[in-house]
Amino acid sequence: MPTLFDPLTLGALTVPNRVIMAPLTRSRASRDGIPTPIMAEYYVQRASAGLIISEAIGVSRQGNGFTYTPGLWTDAQMGAWKPITQAVHAAGGLIxxxxxxxxRAGHHTVIGEQPVSSSATVSPVAAWTYDGPKPSEMSRPLAVEEIPGLVASxxxxxxxxxxxGFDGIQIHAANGMLIDxxxxxxxxxxxxxxxxxxENRLRPLRQITQAVVEVVxxxxxxxxxxxxxxTWGVDDSDPTPLFTAAAEMLDGIGIGFLELKEHGPAGTFLPTDVPRQxxxxxxxxxGPLVLNCDYDRTRAQADLDSGLADAISFGRPFIANPDLVRRLYERxxxxxxxxxxxxxxxTEGYTDYPTLEDIAAVA
Incomplete structure (x- = not known):
């Protein structure tokens, strides 16, 4: 069976190892969604990951509901991402x-309008604004005639x-965001x-995925x-038929890989007794299946050995361990x-975490 440190083909990408960097919101962009120079250093430090999945990037101002998060809906945002992807590639990484x-996770003070959702609902989780957390607002349901514009975004x-310069796209359909x-x-x-x-609830995911496939x-x-x-108050009363149908639909489209974030009963955040799907x-x-959430080396290798997963994505461990691949390899x-x-x-808690080499140099 493969190890975490063996290469893998993920669609068009051949990755050098199966230790994937999970998407991690870090709020280091400008208020208008433009990536900042320190983001290049952050991603370069983690370029030894088999693949970096970027932080969530907004497709529109309406959708960019968290503070200081980057976007890709303007030329200025696109231009600011170029030196970041170039630096990652120069360091031998893929992103x-x-x-x-x-x-509905947005707030009008951040996005400039009432948040939208599938239906008129209020998130039970506070919205984060530039003035700190505030009660979430009632969302308005997207009208049918607005869906093509969403897909186009x-x-x-x-x-x-x-x-x-990105090597591909991941569609964020998890964690209580709009598609979810x-x-x-x-x-x-x-x-x-x-x-x-x-079938109807899957329609936005299918249309968005097909639209992205047409582009990339x-x-x-x-x-x-x-x-x-x-997650963020979003749940389903019968997840197995829903998500097996989603898996079958995405398999039919032929996407490069599917990533699943699955909480457990003893998870760090949002523990649940709902079985893993x-x-x-x-x-x-x-296709290749990437699993995520509260993995350590032993559990990660066990899921590779069983054939349940083809790779494992790590989130918080990559925040504090830019050389996570080496640390896992050397135990x-x-x-x-x-x-x-x-x-x-x-930069504190962002680009100042030491590598093993840094620690050895001051020992």
Whole structure:
């Protein structure tokens, strides 16, 4: 069986190892969604990952609902991403752009309008604004005639991402964001072609995925789902038929890989007793499957050995251990991440975590 340190083909990409850097919001961009120079250093430090999946990148101002997060809907944003992707490539790394729309997780003071969703609902989680957390607002349901514009925003952002030098696209359909709000039945109360049946609730994901594939190719397109338990208050009463149907649909489109974030009963965040859906989804999705959430080296290798996963994505361990691949290979201790600096705007807790070489140099 393969190890974490063996190469793997993910669609059009051949990655040198199976230790993937998961998408991680870090809030180091400008208020208008333009990446900043320190982001290049951050990603370069982690270029030894088999593949870097970028932080969530907004496809429009309407969808960029978190503070200081980057976008790809303007030329200025695209231009600021170019030196970042060039630096990652110069360091020997690969990086794909995760494209996102936050839906009801936004706040009018950040996005300039009332947040949108599949239905008129309010997130139970506070919205983060430039003045700190505020109660989430009632979202308005996207009208049917607005859906083509939503799809087009992903297509445009995907084109901009490729022009900016990214190696591919990941569609963020997880973690309670807008596509997830359409997928799951506790947030989608629609009675039109985008609500009710599983087929209807899958329609936005299918249309967006097909649109991105038309721009970048299926082999450079991937999707992230979070199929078990609630995230940001978004949940489903019967996840297995929903997410096996999603897996089958994405398999039919032929995407390069599928990533699943699956919480467990003892997870660091959002623990759940809802069973992992990956074993069932594996039967319907025949492409490479990347699993995520609270993995250590032993559990990661076990899921590779069983054939459940083809690669594992690591989030918080990559924040505090830029040389995570080496540390896992050498079974070296991992530095814990400082939660207080996850979403601050400076270099502290961002580009100042030491590598094993740094630690040895001062020992």
């Amino acid at each position: 794909v752009a995760q494209l996102a729309h936050n839906g 992903y297509s445009r952002a995907a084109s901009n991402a490729i022009a900016a 709000q359409f997928l799951r039945n506790n947030s989608n109360a629609r009675t039109d072609a985008y609500g009710g049946s599983i 190719g299926a082999d450079r397109t991937s999707v992230r789902l979070s199929p078990n338990g609630a 990956s074993p069932m989804m594996r039967r319907f999705f025949r 070296a201790p991992l530095t814990p991440a400082a939660d207080a600096t996850f979403y601050t705007q400076g």
